[in-house]
Amino acid sequence: DAGITQSPRHKVTETGTPVTLRCHQTENHRYMYWYRQDPGHGLRLIHYSYGVKDTDKGEVSDGYSVSRSKTEDFLLTLESATSSQTSVYFCAISESWTGDEQYFGPGTRLTVT
Amino acid sequence: SQQGEEDPQALSIQEGENATMNCSYKTSINNLQWYRQNSGRGLVHLILIRSNEREKHSGRLRVTLDTSKKSSSLLITASRAADTASYFCATDGNNRLAFGKGNQVVVIP
Numbered sequence: 001d002a003g004i005t006q007s008p009r010h011k012v013t014e015t016g017t018p019v020t021l022r023c024h025q026t027e028n029h030r031y032m033y034w035y036r037q038d039p040g041h042g043l044r045l046i047h048y049s050y051g052v053k054d055t056d057k058g059e060v061s062d063g064y065s066v067s068r069s070k071t072e073d074f075l076l077t078l079e080s081a082t083s084s085q086t087s088v089y090f091c092a093i094s095e096s097w098t099g100d101e102q103y104f105g106p107g108t109r110l111t112v113t
Numbered sequence: 114s115q116q117g118e119e120d121p122q123a124l125s126i127q128e129g130e131n132a133t134m135n136c137s138y139k140t141s142i143n144n145l146q147w148y149r150q151n152s153g154r155g156l157v158h159l160i161l162i163r164s165n166e167r168e169k170h171s172g173r174l175r176v177t178l179d180t181s182k183k184s185s186s187l188l189i190t191a192s193r194a195a196d197t198a199s200y201f202c203a204t205d206g207n208n209r210l211a212f213g214k215g216n217q218v219v220v221i222p
Contacts, residue, residue: 092155092156099206107155
């Protein structure tokens with residue numbers, strides 16, 4: 001497995017609270033991604049990063065923010081969690097460009113009550 | 114945005130049989146990729162086929178790409194119980210990969 005870890009792996013939180021998910025890689029890959037996976041929707045891109053401090057929005061970015069202060073860490077923040085953000089969140093990395101093969105972390109299951 | 118769409122959505126086969134999945138997409142691509150996801154796990158990259166390639170093999174996997182029809186197929190030969198998983202195609206474009214909704218494959222021992 002590529003060296004990608006996600007924390008926490010499971011989290012239950014209440015509506016309106018902020019939540020931060022962490023992705024950590026040991027591969028020194030330039031690109032990092034956050035996806036959410038929901039039944040019937042497949043995998044949808046939230047945000048991605050193409051370098052330290054360089055990020056861009058994906059197709060479902062509303063309600064989410066990201067930060068990347070180091071090559072190895074990519075944080076996803078839900079500013080005020082809502083029940084619609086209950087999902088499984090996956091981090092992924094790729095080496096050279098966004099169309100390259102991606103390596104995925106184990107996922108974080110988030111439940112917003 | 115372009116998106117891979119797999120067909121069929123669910124497939125149940127006996128161990129030893131072949132499994133075939135199809136994927137269609139809408140716009141031009143540089144490459145098309147297939148991923149596997151076992152229950153409760155992250156996606157694992159299986160194979161990448163470039164737009165100028167028509168067929169590619171990797172072990173028991175065979176992928177074809179028809180850019181004129183904007184479609185791809187993934188064939189798993191001599192299936193095993195361990196091949197039970199969801200399979201996703203992904204196409205590149207607009208600086209991102211667009212994933213299909215996935216095919217669930219169940220291999221019955």
